[in-house]
Each structure stands twice: as C-alpha cells, then as structure tokens.
Amino acid sequence: MTAIAPYRSELGTGRDGFAQLLRAEWTKFRTVRGWVIGTLVGALLIVGLAVLTGANSVCSEQPNPSGPSLACPAPPTGPGGQWVSDSFYFVRQPLAGDGSLTVRVTSLTGLYATHPGFAAAGASPTAGMTPGVEPWSKAGIIIKASTAQGSAYAAMMVTGAHGVRMQWDFTGDAAGLAGKVSAASPRWLRLTRSGDVIRGYDSADGTHWTLVGTVTLARLPATAQGGLFAATPGYTKTSTSLGGSSSTGGPALATGAFDHLTQQGSWPAATTGRWTGQDIKGATDNTLSASAQGFTQTGSRFTVSGSGDIAPDAGGGGLRAIQQVLAGTFVGLIALVVVGAMFITVEYRRGLIRTTFTASPRRGRVLAAKAVVLAGVTFAAGLVATVIAVPLGEHLLHENGNPIEPLPALTEARIVVGTAALLAVAAVLALAAGALLRSSAGAVTAVVAGIILPYLLAVLSGVLPVGVEEWLDRVTPAAGFAIQQSVSPYAQVSASYTPANGYFPLAPWAGFAVLCAWAALALILATVLLRRRDA
Amino acid sequence: MTRTLHAEWTKLRTVAGPGALLLAAAALTAVVGVIAANAVSCPGQACQVDPAKVSLFGIYLSQAVVAIVAVTAVSGEYSTGMIRLTLAAMPRRWQVLAAKATVVGAATLVTGAVAVLASVLAGGALLARHGFVPAHGYEALSLGQGAVLRATAGSVLYLGLIALLGLGVAAMVRDSAVAIGTVLGLLYLFPIVAGFIGDPAVQRHLDQVSPMTAGLYIQATTDLRALPLTPWQGLGVLAAWAAGALLAGGLLLRFRDA
Numbered sequence: 001m002t003a004i005a006p007y008r009s010e011l012g013t014g015r016d017g018f019a020q021l022l023r024a025e026w027t028k029f030r031t032v033r034g035w036v037i038g039t040l041v042g043a044l045l046i047v048g049l050a051v052l053t054g055a056n057s058v059c060s061e062q063p064n065p066s067g068p069s070l071a072c073p074a075p076p077t078g079p080g081g082q083w084v085s086d087s088f089y090f091v092r093q094p095l096a097g098d099g100s101l102t103v104r105v106t107s108l109t110g111l112y113a114t115h116p117g118f119a120a121a122g123a124s125p126t127a128g129m130t131p132g133v134e135p136w137s138k139a140g141i142i143i144k145a146s147t148a149q150g151s152a153y154a155a156m157m158v159t160g161a162h163g164v165r166m167q168w169d170f171t172g173d174a175a176g177l178a179g180k181v182s183a184a185s186p187r188w189l190r191l192t193r194s195g196d197v198i199r200g201y202d203s204a205d206g207t208h209w210t211l212v213g214t215v216t217l218a219r220l221p222a223t224a225q226g227g228l229f230a231a232t233p234g235y236t237k238t239s240t241s242l243g244g245s246s247s248t249g250g251p252a253l254a255t256g257a258f259d260h261l262t263q264q265g266s267w268p269a270a271t272t273g274r275w276t277g278q279d280i281k282g283a284t285d286n287t288l289s290a291s292a293q294g295f296t297q298t299g300s301r302f303t304v305s306g307s308g309d310i311a312p313d314a315g316g317g318g319l320r321a322i323q324q325v326l327a328g329t330f331v332g333l334i335a336l337v338v339v340g341a342m343f344i345t346v347e348y349r350r351g352l353i354r355t356t357f358t359a360s361p362r363r364g365r366v367l368a369a370k371a372v373v374l375a376g377v378t379f380a381a382g383l384v385a386t387v388i389a390v391p392l393g394e395h396l397l398h399e400n401g402n403p404i405e406p407l408p409a410l411t412e413a414r415i416v417v418g419t420a421a422l423l424a425v426a427a428v429l430a431l432a433a434g435a436l437l438r439s440s441a442g443a444v445t446a447v448v449a450g451i452i453l454p455y456l457l458a459v460l461s462g463v464l465p466v467g468v469e470e471w472l473d474r475v476t477p478a479a480g481f482a483i484q485q486s487v488s489p490y491a492q493v494s495a496s497y498t499p500a501n502g503y504f505p506l507a508p509w510a511g512f513a514v515l516c517a518w519a520a521l522a523l524i525l526a527t528v529l530l531r532r533r534d535a
Numbered sequence: 536m537t538r539t540l541h542a543e544w545t546k547l548r549t550v551a552g553p554g555a556l557l558l559a560a561a562a563l564t565a566v567v568g569v570i571a572a573n574a575v576s577c578p579g580q581a582c583q584v585d586p587a588k589v590s591l592f593g594i595y596l597s598q599a600v601v602a603i604v605a606v607t608a609v610s611g612e613y614s615t616g617m618i619r620l621t622l623a624a625m626p627r628r629w630q631v632l633a634a635k636a637t638v639v640g641a642a643t644l645v646t647g648a649v650a651v652l653a654s655v656l657a658g659g660a661l662l663a664r665h666g667f668v669p670a671h672g673y674e675a676l677s678l679g680q681g682a683v684l685r686a687t688a689g690s691v692l693y694l695g696l697i698a699l700l701g702l703g704v705a706a707m708v709r710d711s712a713v714a715i716g717t718v719l720g721l722l723y724l725f726p727i728v729a730g731f732i733g734d735p736a737v738q739r740h741l742d743q744v745s746p747m748t749a750g751l752y753i754q755a756t757t758d759l760r761a762l763p764l765t766p767w768q769g770l771g772v773l774a775a776w777a778a779g780a781l782l783a784g785g786l787l788l789r790f791r792d793a
Contacts, residue, residue, distance in 0.1 A: 034710075049728060057733030327731035331724055338716035345712065349614045402733065439552075440712030441603045441610070448719045449599050456723055457595065459730050468574050500730070 021360055021369035029373055032346075035339050039377060042335030042423070043385035049328025050389035054396025057324065059403075071401030075313050076150035076282060078170040079218065082487075083405050086149040086170070087281040087308025088231030089293040090142070093274075095226040099265020100192035101141050103228065104206065105158050106183045107257040110137050112235035113250030126253060126292050133160035136311070136494055137232035138167075139256025139304060140189050143198055144225050145217065149282055152217040154198040155229065155310070156189040158256070164189070165492070166200035166213040170312045173492040176202040176212040193265070196220045206260070226267075227275065228295070230256045230306035233494065251288045255305040262300075281308060314487075314495035320502040321404045322415055322486045325393025329419055329484070330452055332385060334444075336378045336423050337451075340430030341443035343374055348438050353535045363530040367435060371428050371523060378427040382420035390416055407486055418483035418512060425512075425519050426451055429477060432522030435530055447477075450518070454478035458499045469498075470505040477518045479504070482511025539625050539634040547638055550611070553604045557642060560600035560694075561650035567593030568654035569661065577666035577673065586667050586676050587686040587756040590658020591651065594690055594751070598697045601643055602718045605701030608639050609784075610711040618793045628788045636702055636781060640695050647694035655687050682756035689753030689770055696770070696777045697722075700746065703780025706788050721776070722747040739763050746776040 029035055059072035078084035095101075110133035111126055140157030154168035156176070164176030164187055181187045188203040196216050201209040236249035268274075277295045288307040295304040344367075347353040360366050390412070394404050407415075426447065433443035454472040473479055482504035489497045497503040504511055547553050571592035575584055612618040625631050659676030667673040678684050700721070705714040725745030729738045742748045743763050752762050752769030759766065 034713075038713075049731075053728070053731050053733075056737045059733060324731045324733065327728055330727050331720065334716050334720045334724070338712045342710075342712045439607075440710070441607050441715040444712050444715045445599050445603050445719065448716070448723065449596060452719075452723050452727070453596065453599075456727055459727065 016360060018365060018369065021365055022373060024356075024360070025366075025369045025373040029343065029377060035342065038335055038339040038342075039381045042332040042339070042378075043381040045335060046326075046328035046332040046382070046385035047389045047392065049331055050325040050393030051396060053324050053327045054393040054400070057397055057400060057402055059401045072403055073282070074403030074405075077406065078150050078312065079152045080169060080171055081406050081408065082171070083313035084150055084170040085309045085311055085313050086151075087279075088229045088310050089295065089304055089306030089308075090144075090147065090225070090227060090229050090278045090280050091275050091295045091302065091304050092144075092147070092225045092227035092278065093263075093267055093276070094223050095143060095193065095265070095267060096223040097266030098192075098194045099226070099263065099267055100190060101143070101226050102188065102190040102260070102262045102264075103141055103258045104186050104188050104260040105139065105181050105256055105258055106186045108133055108137060108139050108158050108160065108181050108254060109257075110134065110160065110232055110252055110254045112232075112252035114235065126288070129253070133254060134232050134235060134252055134494075135159070135161035136309070136492065137252065137254035138165070138310070139230040139254055139258075139306075140228070141191050142227065142229045142310075143191050143193055145220050147225055147278060147280060149280060152220060153310070154191065154200065154215050154217060156191055156200040156202060156212065157229075158187050158189070160232070160254075162492075164202045164212070166202075166215075167310070167492065168198070168213070168215045169217065170310065171490065172213075172215060173490075174200075174213040176200075176210070177204060188260075191226070193220075193224070193226075228256070228258055228261075228302055228304045229310075230254045230293075230304040231308050231310055232306070233309040233311070236494075251307055253288055253292055253305055253307050255303055258302040258304070259300055261302065275302075279306075309493075311493045312490050314490060314493040314497075320486050321394055321397050321402060322390065322407065322412070323484055323502055325390055325397065326386065326415070326419055326484060328385075328389060329422070329481075330455070332382065333423055333426050333451065334448060336382070336427045337430040337447045338440075338444055340374055340378070340427030341434040341440050341447070343370060343431055344434040345438060345440040345443060348535075349440075357535050363535075364527045367432075367523065367527055367530055371431060374431055375424040375428050379420050379424035382423035383417065386416045386419045405486070411486060414508065415484050415486060418508065422480050422483055422512065422515065425480065425515050426477070429515070429519040429522055432519065432526040435526035436522065451477045451480070451515075455481055455499065473499060473505050473511075475514070477515045479506050479511040480515030482506045483508050485511075536630060536634065539627075539630050540637060542621075542625065543631075543634040543638040547608065547642060552607060552611075553639075553642070556600055556604045557646040560597040560604070561646045561653075563600060564591075564593035564597040564647075564650035565653040565657060567596055569657050572658040572661040572665070575662070575665060577662075577671050584667075585755060585757045586658070586662045586673060587655070587683055588751075588754045589662065590654050590676065591686065591690050591754050593650070593654055594693065594754075597650065598694060598722065598747075599719060601647075601694050601697050602701040602715060602722075604643070605639050605698040606705040606711055606714040606718060608635055609702055609705035610709055610714050613709045613793075614711065622793050629785055632702070632706060632781070632785045632788055636699055639698050639702060643698040644691055644695045647691040651687055651690045651694075655683070680756075685766060686754045686756050689766060692770060693750050693753060693773065696750065696773045699777040700773070700780050703777060703782070703784040706784025707780065744772060746773045749773060 060069040075083040076086050111129035113129050137160035138157040142155035144153035145151040156166050158181040163178040166174045188206045190201040192199045199214045200212045203209045232252045232254035234249050234251045293305050430447045433446050437443045454476040455478040458469040458473050485504050485508050568590050571589050701718050704717050708714045726748050729741035732738050749769040750773030753766045
C-alpha cells in the first residue's frame with residue numbers, strides 16, 4: 001500500500017504585498033496597448049502644441065514702412081532679473097559718494113487721456129486731457145545707479161492715492177505717511193546714501209523725521225545719479241463684455257511741485273551744479289511725448305512733469321511665453337484623463353475587476369496601487385513632454401521675434417515639474433471618478449468639465465463677472481493651473497491680474513493643493529464605495 | 536426604416552442613462568443660465584453685454600451632458616456587445632446609424648427646446664431687473680425680436696448638432712472614454728489654444744473653424760459685425776463638423792467588423 005500524495009504545485013505561494021499589487025497594475029497598464037498609446041498621444045500633443053503656438057506667434061515691428069521688420073523689443077530688465085517698466089522724467093545731478101537729498105513736496109497733480117494715440121492731436125501735447133491723478137502717480141526724490149533703464153534705484157515719493165512710499169529696485173515697496181499731499185499738508189522726503197546703503201525718511205513738518213526703509217543696492221557705482229522725478233502709469237478703464245474684456249485708456253502726466261531742496265555730501269558745488277532734465281524712456285513705452293514732460297526751476301522751487309512708470313512689468317503685454325508654450329497642457333490633460341478613467345472603467349466593462357478583487361480582496365489597496373501606478377506613469381510622461389516642450393517652444397517664439405521673459409531657475413523648474421504633477425493628479429482624479437461612476441463617459445466628462453471648463457470660462461473672459469470667475473478658479477479643480485503662474489502680482493502696480501494675463505487668484509502651490517484635495521476626496525469616496533458596492 | 540427607428544427609440548427609452556442625462560442637461564442649461572443672469576448687471580449705458588448670450592450661458596456646460604448621451608448611444612452598444620445583436624437584426628448599417636441619429640437628435644432637440652426656452656424666459660425676466668432696460672439700450676428679451684429668435688432656435692439646433700457630432704465620433708472610435716474625450720477636446724480646446732496664439736490672424740482662423748466658438752456665434756444678438764463669421768455661417772461650421780463625423784463614423788461602421 002502506498003499512500004497517494006495529494007498534488008501540490010511546484011510553484012511557491014504568491015505573496016500579496018503592496019509591491020505585488022503595484023506590479024500587477026503596472027503589468028496591466030503596460031500591456032494594454034490603448035493606454036500606452038493614449039499616454040504617448042498626450043505627451044506628443046503637449047510638445048506638438050508648443051511647436052504650434054511657437055511657430056504661429058510672430059511678433060514683429062516695422063519702425064518705418066519701407067524698412068525691414070524687426071523682432072519686438074524686450075522690456076528692460078531690473079536688478080532682480082525681471083521685466084520692468086522704467087520711464088519717468090528725471091531732474092538729476094551726479095552724486096559722487098555719500099550724501100543726502102531733502103525736499104518738500106507741496107502738490108501732486110495730473111492729467112490723463114481717455115484714449116491712446118493722444119500725443120498726435122492738437123498743438124499742445126496735453127490739449128484736451130482730463131485733470132486728475134492716477135492712484136500710482138508718483139513724484140519725489142530718487143538715487144539711481146545710472147540713467148540706463150532697469151538700473152538699481154531707491155526713491156522716496158508721494159503717490160496719487162497711496163500716501164508716501166519708499167520704493168527700490170522696482171519690486172521693493174514700503175509705506176510711509178498716509179494721506180494726500182497738498183499745500184496745507186506738505187510732505188518732506190529725504191534720502192541718504194552711505195556706501196551701498198540708502199535710507200529713506202519722511203516727515204510732515206521738516207523737523208520730526210521717520211525712517212521709512214533702509215535698503216542696500218548691490219553694485220551701486222561710486223557716482224550715482226540723484227534728484228527729482230515724476231512719473232505716472234497711464235489711465236486705463238477695463239470693460240468686460242461677452243467674448244472678451246477690453247481695456248481703453250491713454251497716457252497720463254503727473255506733475256509734482258517741490259521746494260526747500262537741500263543737498264548734503266558729495267554733490268557738485270552749488271555754484272557749478274546745474275540740474276539736468278532727462279526723459280528716461282524706452283522705444284515702446286506708452287508715454288507722452290517728451291515735449292509734454294519737463295521741469296521748471298526758480299531758486300529751490302521746482303515743478304517736474306513726467307509720464308511712464310517705475311515699476312515691475314505686470315503684463316500689459318498679455319500672454320506669458322512659458323504659459324504659451326505650455327498651451328498643450330490642456331490637450332494632453334484630456335488624453336491623460338481618458339487614460340486615467342479607462343484604467344478602472346475598462347476593468348468593470350470586461351469583468352476583470354472581479355478577478356482583480358478575487359486575487360486581492362483588499363479593495364482600497366487595489367485602488368491605491370492603481371493610483372500610484374497611474375500617477376507615476378502620467379507624471380513621467382508629462383515631465384518628458386514639458387521638459388521638451390518648454391525649451392523647444394521658447395526657441396520658436398524667440399525665432400519669431402517674441403521677447404522671452406527671463407525666469408528664475410526655481411520658478412521655471414516649478415512650472416515644468418508642476419505641470420507634469422498637475423497632469424498626474426488630474427489623471428488620478430479621473431481614476432477616482434471612474435471608480436465612483438463606473439462609466440468612462442461620465443468620469444471623463446466630470447473631470448474635463450471640472451478642470452478645463454472653469455479655466456476656459458475665466459480665460460474666454462467677460463462672459464462672467466470677475467468675482468464669479470475668481471471664485472471658480474479658487475474652488476474648482478481648475479485652481480491647479482495656478483502652478484503654471486510665472487509672475488507674482490504686485491500691490492504697487494495696478495494691472496489686470498487675470499488668468500488671461502497669467503495671474504491666478506490662488507498662489508501656485510495653494511492652487512495645486514486645491515486640485516490635490518479634490519483628487520484625495522474623490523479617492524476616499526471611491527474607496528468607501530468600492531468596499532460597499534458589489535463589483 | 537420605421538422599424539429601425541422604433542428599435543432605436545426603444546433602446547434609448549428603456550436604458551436608464553439617457554433619459555436622466557437629458558433631464559440633467561435641460562436642468563443645467565436653465566439653472567446655469569439663471570445663475571449667470573443673476574451675476575451680471577448693467578448700471579448704465581454701453582454695458583457691452585449680450586443678454587441672449589448670458590441667458591443661454593448654460594449651454595457651455597450642458598453640451599457636455601448631451602455629448603455623453605450621444606456617445607453612449609453608440610459606444611454603450613460596443614461595450615456590452617449589443618452592437619452585434621443590433622447589426623444582426625438590422626444589417627443595413629447606414630440605416631442603423633441614421634436611425635440613431637434621428638432618435639438621439641430628436642430627443643436632444645425636444646429637451647433642448649424646453650431648456651433653451653426656459654433659459655431665455657427666466658434670463659429675460661432676471662436681466663430686466665438687473666438694469667437691462669430700454670433706458671440702457673436694451674429691449675426686453677423676447678422671442679418677437681428676430682435676433683433673439685435666431686439665438687433661441689439656433690441654440691436648440693446647436694445642441695442637436697452636438698449630439699450628431701458625438702454619435703459620429705463614437706461610431707468612429709467605439710470606446711466611450713476616447714469618444715467623449717475627443718468630443719470635449721474638439722469643443723473646449725479650440726478656444727483655449729486660440730487664446731495662446733499670439734498672431735491675431737491665426738487666432739481668427741482658429742475661431743472660424745472651432746466647432747464651439749463658431750457654433751455659438753448663433754447666440755450673438757449684439758455687435759454682430761465684430762464676429763469673424765455671421766451667426767448662421769458659424770452654426771454651419773458646427774454642422775460641417777457633425778456631418779463629417781457622421782460620414783466618417785458611418786463609413787467605418789459600414790466597412791469595419793463590429
């Protein structure tokens with residue numbers, strides 16, 4: 001009698017750890033041709049759209065009708081590397097070392113035009129302009145490294161509606177005395193230089209001084225330029241309408257009245273020192289013609305009239321190059337959302353989900369494994385695409401004469417990597433929606449309508465009031481596109497801070513967090529339902 | 536053909552999804568339209584707001600739901616294998632597609648008519664209270680005006696054409712997710728991509744061929760001269776997309792194994 005041994009498979013017992021689940025899901029993803037193709041199509045579309053927008057955005061100017069067309073000039077670059085606008089009227093003397101400049105401002109008045117192309121009309125360049133100051137009209141004293149646009153500076157100024165300010169190097173801004181300047185309540189301003197350090201003071205009476213700010217200007221040359229200035233951004237009125245928002249406006253002029261000008265330190269001797277008036281301005285600045293600007297001097301009394309602005313460039317130009325070349329994000333996102341939704345809905349359709357859950361009964365872990373695999377694959381595909389798309393598209397834009405704003409390396413890296421992360425999180429959101437709805441069409445529509453439609457409505461603009469648009473870009477998954485924001489809004493510049501100009505209501509990572517929160521919420525709900533429902 | 540139509544009608548009627556989705560589409564159109572009408576106001580002259588477009592704002596969203604209905608009417612049959620039964624019972628494949636187009640299109644038109652009418656009436660009443668009054672250069676929104684009638688009727692046709700576009704695309708690609716992704720991509724991506732292109736001439740061309748942007752020109756009642764196409768030409772662009780998709784879908788259905 002021999003005992004019959006029961007059959008035992010030679011194969012060892014399979015392990016069921018999370019690593020095995022990941023491997024199983026990766027095998028599924030890898031071997032379904034449609035998903036791999038969909039991911040590749042998404043990546044290719046991102047690169048393709050960068051080429052399309054780059055190749056079709058030509059920027060050229062023809063200074064004279066018979067001459068050749070030239071590439072659009074770039075705005076000047078400030079000490080921090082960002083684009084700035086730097087045009088104003090400068091009444092200056094060289095300051096060859098340490099010294100100080102004190103002045104009393106007794107009034108700030110202004111004129112503005114309600115439509116562009118104003119300077120051409122009439123005999124007087126200011127004929128027909130409306131009296132009034134802009135909120136950020138400014139007049140005061142400035143110490144600047146040179147008369148070159150974009151050079152370092154520090155200034156004390158009175159403004160149209162924001163009181164006394166100290167501003168430096170375009171992005172720096174500190175508040176001094178509040179209230180408007182007038183003959184009854186004049187403002188005293190003082191700048192002192194010692195080496196690279198500039199201190200700004202203000203005073204209401206000329207005897208009690210308050211320190212407003214201390215700044216260090218890097219590489220301030222031994223001989224800097226100091227003096228009085230006046231500038232004002234143009235008048236703008238934005239009207240939103242269906243199909244687009246339009247801004248109308250025109251150049252403006254600010255005039256400051258100064259007296260009690262006193263200089264101490266390394267200024268030219270009072271007998272030889274002459275004040276030089278200069279219109280600091282670039283080729284493309286929308287300012288009044290030089291004849292409208294200027295200064296008058298009677299003893300220590302001055303009036304200075306200037307046009308233009310000394311401020312960071314807040315995107316009057318509209319589109320940002322890096323966003324332009326990433327236009328394909330939206331196209332690629334739809335492809336990856338389709339893949340993400342199918343990653344689970346196809347299992348339901350084919351009945352594979354029952355095999356999956358038999359092999360691995362812990363359903364939450366299955367969903368987690370799917371999310372990890374999907375996020376990894378879409379992030380990698382998205383990253384490859386954006387790493388190729390950004391330099392390629394910017395190269396094409398540059399070839400077509402578009403100026404490209406220099407970005408800090410960290411910002412550029414955040415945008416490139418963040419866009420890939422945005423795509424991955426959107427795909428995971430689609431996966432969760434697919435698990436919730438079990439219908440591909442429903443899941444894809446829900447995610448596309450949640451992510452792309454709010455952005456479209458915000459950019460298409462005008463359709464909804466600004467408040468509603470902002471709200472949509474805060475609470476819907478579309479908030480995630482904030483990760484692509486390359487510029488930050490400045491409190492000291494009035495501009496149209498809208499998504500169409502590259503500004504989002506939430507900070508980059510906060511917006512991305514909103515999208516992640518949606519994905520997390522959907523994943524949690526999907527896990528709960530996966531456990532409760534029959535597969 | 537009557538029997539084919541009847542069969543398709545029975546399918547559409549007895550499957551749980553389409554009825555609920557069409558109702559949802561109608562509700563979305565009206566509700567979003569009311570929200571939009573509530574959000575705008577015209578304090579004085581020259582508001583540059585087109586009241587018909589505001590009232591019909593819900594179409595931006597509800598067209599996606601209509602697209603789901605249309606896409607699943609075809610791709611749903613492929614995912615369950617029902618298509619083989621359908622084609623065995625009704626071997627004339629062109630006729631099957633035509634019957635589907637008729638039934639889904641008609642259902643969309645009926646729902647769309649109700650939704651659009653409700654939006655225009657509710658929107659008109661709300662807008663009149665938000666400063667869109669004759670004193671500010673706005674007549675009350677009524678179907679008696681030619682332009683408003685065109686916007687209303689045109690929006691119903693727009694939804695119908697979206698349904699046909701969805702059917703055509705679904706017949707081409709057969710998979711729900713890919714089909715809906717393609718349809719929504721065609722609709723939503725053209726205006727976004729156009730917005731990123733710096734050349735106004737290229738932008739204008741993209742707007743002229745974009746199914747959604749051009750198709751929705753039919754909703755314009757003010758400032759028609761600023762449009763790159765006339766309203767009916769715009770709807771014609773969408774019709775061309777829908778016809779092209781149906782034709783391609785029909786050919787693939789005819790010559791491909793199911």
